[in-house]
Amino acid sequence: MSPALLWGILVYQWVTIHFSLVDASSQCYFPNGAEAEGWSACNPDADVSFCCSFQYDYTCYNNLLCQDGKGRVVRGACTDQSWTDPACPQYCQNYKLGGTDLIPCNNVTKDHISYCCDHAIDNCCDTGDGRFDVLPYPTSLIATWNPAASEYEVLPGASATASSTSPSLSSSSVSTTTTSSSTASTVSNSSNNDSGLSKGAQIGIGVGVAGGVLLAALLAYLLWRVHKMHEAVKQQHDLNSRTYPPSTMTDTDFSQSYPQPWQYKNTGISQATQAQLVAESELSTETRRYELHTTSR
Incomplete structure (x- = not known):
């Protein structure tokens, strides 16, 4: 496996793990457990x-409800899939x-804390059947949507505390009202100091550690590959040196096998013939040189 391919696989795995952890920490659910x-x-x-x-450009309020620009109040979703938190x-x-x-x-x-669920019992507000109170009041804005960060941005010092009076289950003779109070976790930037690191910080640490381990493994692999390549080059060089030893012959060794121009003096051969013999001798010498180099390769 090439280093580039291994690097691509490691980066893909790191990105997949990172975004799956981030998505898991911020995924919202409706009361039936379906993803929102x-x-x-x-x-x-x-x-x-x-x-x-x-x-829908909703903003977040301290009574755990959402509100749009027209003042419409909505019960939204929750990151706890079981909705028990x-x-x-x-x-x-x-x-x-x-x-x-x-x-x-x-x-x-005549107050601002009494509500009924949409599509609830007919005349819920008038009869009180299914009517409930939402506290605290007055409400305050705690978070707005930040398009650049693609998440809600908590306002400095904001917190969410909700107290509700459950719907009255009245009949012709019995009216039972139960009150339950729920205090949500503080949503200020320092809300998680008492309980340790926030989930976002824990996930960030986990992703950072995993990424460091993957990078260390990749570096070790690349060093091992470089070492193996260096050994392979050295072995090939040694093999070439043993198979093709350098030639020790020189041009002088070939020139001695053929007569030189001065050796034709006083032999009774004409100058034209001598010139022809010298040309043939030089041509034969060049041919021998060419054949020698070809053979040595």
Whole structure:
């Protein structure tokens, strides 16, 4: 396996692990456990957070509810898939798929804390059947959507604390009201100091350690490959040296096998004949040289 291919595989695995961990920490769910697409945690750094929809420009409030620009109040989603954590909004959970509107009953109760679930019992606000209170009041904004970061940005010092009075289950003679209080985790930037590192920090540390281990393994492999390549080159060089020893013959050794021009003096041969013999001798010498080099290769 080539180093480039191995590097690509390691980078792909690191990216896959990183984004799967990030997605797992910020994924939102509806009360039926289905994934809430288009919803995001109001406090991305909290272990559990309620969620609002960025697609509809919702903002997050300290009563664990979402609100749009027209003042419409919505029970959103939660990062706890089981919805058992008190950081999840404890309202209208019978409406399990998707978010649901909360209908204000202030025209009847003359306050700003009484609500009914949308599509609830007929005349819920008038009769009180299914009506509940949402606290605290007055509400305050705790997070807004940050398009650049693709997540909700918690306002400095903001916190979420919700207290609700469950719907009244009244009949003609019996009216039972139970009160439950739920305190969500503080969503300020320092909310997790008392309980240690936040989930986001823990995930970041885990991803960093995993990435460091992968890079160290890649570096070790590359060093091993370089060492093996160096040994292979050295072995090939030694093999070539033993197979093709350098030639020790010189041009003088060949020239001695043929008569030189001065050897034709006083032999009774004409100058034209001598010139022809010298030319043939030089041509034969060049041919021998060429054949010798060819053979030595």
